[in-house]
Amino acid sequence: MSRIVLEGVTKQFADETVAVNSLSLDIGDGEFMVLVGPSGCGKTTVLRMVAGLEEVTDGTISIDGEIVNDVDPGHRDIAMVFQSYALYPHLSVYDNMAFSLKYRKTPKDEIRRRVGDAARILELEPYLQRKPRQLSGGQRQRVAMGRAIVRQPRAFLMDEPLSNLDAKLRVQMRAEILKIQQSLNVTTIYVTHDQTEAMTLGERVAVVYHGDLQQVGTPRELYRRPANRFVAAFIGSPAMNLIKARLVQSPEGSRHVVEFGSHRLALPERTFDDNPRLAQYVGRGVVLGVRPEDLEDASLAAHPDPQAIIELTVDLLEDLGSEVDVHCSGDLMQDTSDVVGEAADGSADELAQKGRAGTVVARMNRHTKLGVGDTARIHVDVGELHFFDDDTGETIAD
Amino acid sequence: MTIQSTARRPVLTGTRGRKTARRIALFVVMVVAAIVMLYPFYYMLNNAFRTAAQFDQQIGHSVSSWGRLFQDLPVAREFLNSTLICVVAIVIILAVSTTAGFAFAKLRFGGSGVIFLMVVAAMMVPLQSIIIPEYVNLARLGLVNTYAGAILVYAALGTPFATFLMATHYRGISDDLIEAAIIDGLGYGRTFLRIALPLSIPAMATVAVLQFIQIWDDLLVGLLFLQNPQQRPITVGLAALAAGRSTSIPALLGGSFLSAVPAIVVYLIFQRYLVKGLTLGMGK
Numbered sequence: 001m002s003r004i005v006l007e008g009v010t011k012q013f014a015d016e017t018v019a020v021n022s023l024s025l026d027i028g029d030g031e032f033m034v035l036v037g038p039s040g041c042g043k044t045t046v047l048r049m050v051a052g053l054e055e056v057t058d059g060t061i062s063i064d065g066e067i068v069n070d071v072d073p074g075h076r077d078i079a080m081v082f083q084s085y086a087l088y089p090h091l092s093v094y095d096n097m098a099f100s101l102k103y104r105k106t107p108k109d110e111i112r113r114r115v116g117d118a119a120r121i122l123e124l125e126p127y128l129q130r131k132p133r134q135l136s137g138g139q140r141q142r143v144a145m146g147r148a149i150v151r152q153p154r155a156f157l158m159d160e161p162l163s164n165l166d167a168k169l170r171v172q173m174r175a176e177i178l179k180i181q182q183s184l185n186v187t188t189i190y191v192t193h194d195q196t197e198a199m200t201l202g203e204r205v206a207v208v209y210h211g212d213l214q215q216v217g218t219p220r221e222l223y224r225r226p227a228n229r230f231v232a233a234f235i236g237s238p239a240m241n242l243i244k245a246r247l248v249q250s251p252e253g254s255r256h257v258v259e260f261g262s263h264r265l266a267l268p269e270r271t272f273d274d275n276p277r278l279a280q281y282v283g284r285g286v287v288l289g290v291r292p293e294d295l296e297d298a299s300l301a302a303h304p305d306p307q308a309i310i311e312l313t314v315d316l317l318e319d320l321g322s323e324v325d326v327h328c329s330g331d332l333m334q335d336t337s338d339v340v341g342e343a344a345d346g347s348a349d350e351l352a353q354k355g356r357a358g359t360v361v362a363r364m365n366r367h368t369k370l371g372v373g374d375t376a377r378i379h380v381d382v383g384e385l386h387f388f389d390d391d392t393g394e395t396i397a398d
Numbered sequence: 399m400t401i402q403s404t405a406r407r408p409v410l411t412g413t414r415g416r417k418t419a420r421r422i423a424l425f426v427v428m429v430v431a432a433i434v435m436l437y438p439f440y441y442m443l444n445n446a447f448r449t450a451a452q453f454d455q456q457i458g459h460s461v462s463s464w465g466r467l468f469q470d471l472p473v474a475r476e477f478l479n480s481t482l483i484c485v486v487a488i489v490i491i492l493a494v495s496t497t498a499g500f501a502f503a504k505l506r507f508g509g510s511g512v513i514f515l516m517v518v519a520a521m522m523v524p525l526q527s528i529i530i531p532e533y534v535n536l537a538r539l540g541l542v543n544t545y546a547g548a549i550l551v552y553a554a555l556g557t558p559f560a561t562f563l564m565a566t567h568y569r570g571i572s573d574d575l576i577e578a579a580i581i582d583g584l585g586y587g588r589t590f591l592r593i594a595l596p597l598s599i600p601a602m603a604t605v606a607v608l609q610f611i612q613i614w615d616d617l618l619v620g621l622l623f624l625q626n627p628q629q630r631p632i633t634v635g636l637a638a639l640a641a642g643r644s645t646s647i648p649a650l651l652g653g654s655f656l657s658a659v660p661a662i663v664v665y666l667i668f669q670r671y672l673v674k675g676l677t678l679g680m681g682k
Binding site for chain 2: 051052053072073074075076078079080082083084085086088089090099100103104
């Protein structure tokens with residue numbers, strides 16, 4: 001068990017590409033930290049630098065207070081689980097798991113005991129004499145985990161270890177990894193591009209984009225209080241709706257209103273009380289963020305506020321059984337900036353081309369009677385709105 | 399009462415018929431190709447069992463030419479020479495090409511691209527164009543008419559292609575595997591020995607077979623660098639037999655047949671590795 005601290009870590013490749021830009025992260029003893037971000041954001045490079053497989057251009061990485069920038073990977077006492085599992089194909093499952101212990105001159109009895117224990121935990125006992133090619137994907141993944149466990153390292157580093165598994169097995173293995181990590185209480189850095197995996201596994205999640213750390217926090221913090229529109233768009237499925245809007249003083253009264261297209265939503269008093277910085281944005285453009293689950297069929301809303309209802313046309317229904325994702329369009333403009341586009345795994349141009357610029361997604365009660373082509377009266381939970389600076393993309397919050 | 403069977407015989411559909419016809423055509427082509435390949439061996443073996451007179455008339459068989467072959471040529475000694483030269487040269491080629499191939503494929507060092515390009519370029523140099531300077535160099539080193547001289551020449555000639563093949567093979571091994579071993583505490587040296595080398599047996603077998611056939615069958619290098627009858631390989635011995643005043647064609651054919659056998663045997667033993675090795679990098 002150990003604490004891993006990254007201070008101003010930068011990685012610049014020979015072609016001058018900056019993969020990681022002055023990233024600082026403090027991972028506590030026994031903590032499960034997930035690095036998440038879209039492909040090519042630099043998260044794997046961070047992991048490889050911690051492992052010692054990439055040199056650090058600038059900054060320091062320390063494990064248990066010892067700066068390890070110049071320590072060989074083999075002497076860092078960390079174990080890594082690769083996306084491809086990286087099992088030695090010519091060795092049996094037993095030998096794969098015992099491999100590193102043999103080279104560390106661990107006594108044979110101790111090797112047998114540790115491999116046996118790991119095999120029992122991972123239910124690999126019947127397969128110990130098999131070669132990796134004779135195993136299924138899930139079993140190979142477990143062997144890769146076993147190889148890490150037997151080392152009893154100071155930290156586990158996991159690079160998208162579940163991405164080669166099918167969806168069902170991935171969910172199963174996710175639970176197993178979490179169980180093992182909690183029982184062993186080993187500091188773990190887990191890299192994934194899958195935000196669902198990040199949210200379900202991580203004690204804390206660090207969102208990385210273009211080599212910059214966007215936000216670190218618990219899954220709940222990231223979801224409830226995203227630091228910027230990238231995090232807002234990246235975390236959550238379906239993604240948060242980000243709409244170009246304008247904050248104005250209501251002509252009728254003291255309540256403030258957020259306008260987008262021909263739609264107007266009256267904001268509750270507490271919005272400004274809780275977030276005084278918003279007052280600076282009255283009369284200016286902002287990016288309004290609404291989670292799909294905060295949009296409900298008005299006819300099914302518990303206490304609908306008449307000033308919090310917008311009307312949109314239903315384009316598509318995705319019935320998930322427990323709820324319905326309703327894709328609607330209307331007179332509004334989604335934020336189609338590059339940042340949001342990449343968070344949604346597509347470029348902004350693609351978003352615009354697909355005609356999604358005027359689309360929002362609502363996650364509605366399964367009893368909704370709406371159908372494609374209907375004009376939906378949608379109730380917006382105005383207490384749960386998010387506001388972002390239109391220029392910087394940062395959240396508007398104190 | 400008669401019962402008529404209503405079961406229909408399967409109809410040979412157009413597609414199936416075409417498939418069968420294609421198979422037959424392919425079979426015929428393969429048979430013709432096999433005959434073309436095997437005929438020289440039949441010709442050698444058939445005529446090796448004839449005297450010179452029987453060979454001229456193409457009638458009758460005799461074992462006397464075999465006696466003459468073993469009388470005129472120290473076949474066993476020359477076989478031993480060929481084997482020694484082949485084995486040592488191949489060991490050197492494998493030692494150099496596996497380490498160099500691994501370095502080109504898996505290590506990051508300045509100028510590796512340029513050096514690899516030079517290795518590939520060396521494959522294009524024809525032997526005939528460098529054989530004279532080679533001879534001069536080896537003569538200066540006092541290595542003409544020594545096993546070491548011929549072995550060095552064969553090793554130098556075989557190494558570029560072998561290095562290219564091994565580098566291609568090692569590029570096919572996932573970097574993750576090498577990095578996993580590094581994290582497991584092995585240095586690059588032990589990673590090479592414990593992980594990369596055991597995984598490169600098919601490629602090494604390919605190199606060994608191809609080099610064996612090339613070196614065993616070579617005449618030019620042996621002719622120039624091993625003129626001493628005590629050290630010459632079988633090909634040079636056969637050439638000497640052919641250059642004799644009264645050449646016995648049946649004896650020569652017998653010797654040629656014998657000299658071809660080891661290469662064939664080596665090929666047959668390692669052919670499954672050879673196919674694997676030659677298709678390296680052609681997909682999963």
